[in-house]
Amino acid sequence: MKFGNAARHLADTPHISRHSARILYDFLLTERPADCLELGFAHGAGSGYIAAALDEMDKGHLTCVDIESSLGFQPTIEQTLEHLALSDRVSIHREVNSYNWFLKKTIEAQTCGDVCKPCFDFVFIDGSKNWTIDGMAFFLANKLLRPGGWILFDDYDWRYADALAKGKENSDGVSTRELSDDQIEQPNVAAIFHLLVAQHPGYANFTIQDHSWAWAQKTRGRRDIRYTRKSTLNSRIKRWTSSLRR
Numbered sequence: 001m002k003f004g005n006a007a008r009h010l011a012d013t014p015h016i017s018r019h020s021a022r023i024l025y026d027f028l029l030t031e032r033p034a035d036c037l038e039l040g041f042a043h044g045a046g047s048g049y050i051a052a053a054l055d056e057m058d059k060g061h062l063t064c065v066d067i068e069s070s071l072g073f074q075p076t077i078e079q080t081l082e083h084l085a086l087s088d089r090v091s092i093h094r095e096v097n098s099y100n101w102f103l104k105k106t107i108e109a110q111t112c113g114d115v116c117k118p119c120f121d122f123v124f125i126d127g128s129k130n131w132t133i134d135g136m137a138f139f140l141a142n143k144l145l146r147p148g149g150w151i152l153f154d155d156y157d158w159r160y161a162d163a164l165a166k167g168k169e170n171s172d173g174v175s176t177r178e179l180s181d182d183q184i185e186q187p188n189v190a191a192i193f194h195l196l197v198a199q200h201p202g203y204a205n206f207t208i209q210d211h212s213w214a215w216a217q218k219t220r221g222r223r224d225i226r227y228t229r230k231s232t233l234n235s236r237i238k239r240w241t242s243s244l245r246r
Helices: 003-010 018-031 045-057 068-072 077-084 100-110 131-144 160-165 181-185 188-197 230-244
Strands: 035-039 061-067 090-095 120-125 145-153 203-209 213-218 225-228
Touching: 003 018, 003 045, 003 077, 018 045, 018 120, 018 145, 035 045, 035 131, 045 061, 045 077, 061 068, 068 090, 077 090, 090 100, 100 131, 120 131, 131 145, 131 188, 145 188, 160 181, 188 203, 188 213
Parallel strands: 035 061, 035 120, 061 090, 120 145, 203 225
Antiparallel strands: 145 213, 203 213
């Protein structure tokens, strides 16, 4: 499915901007991952763009995981994908309180002789925004990510303090009453990215996009972190798009 067509169908579905969706879509068309994993899907807008890119490539599958309370979102991911006519590109799973339990079960299924065989080329972590949950999710997802694959974190600079300022005491199954003051004040995903991902010896090609998304590739090589703005990202989109024409 072409990006413009997907964007028209998803225009009123939260929570991804057209700008970020375009970057994600073009990235997928360039890297061409066969097996994608999304942890946290809410209404399924991001899922829809990923499925659209896979459909455009006529290859690949997306596995989506969230907690059972995601059934309360309107529209549901099922409705979003049905509206796009892309349900066959996606498998949907819901766990009681954390997608980490799904990762545990997947690691078990992929393990033979005490060795876990990776099975994903792209992992998009877009869920709890919590140090404990998503820090563990990175460790688990790393076991399932193939060498050369990419991992993407959403909500790089999101803070519980910002949610509290809007009167929201609970977020993705986590209550701020269970958190310390400094955890409420600090962006948890940024801490995960800099203290766990960027320090991991098996990752490189780190990019912070608009202080919103954080990318890393499972490979050995350069270990610098780049910060991009929209103008830079537009150039990156052109490079990704032009590479498809070669």
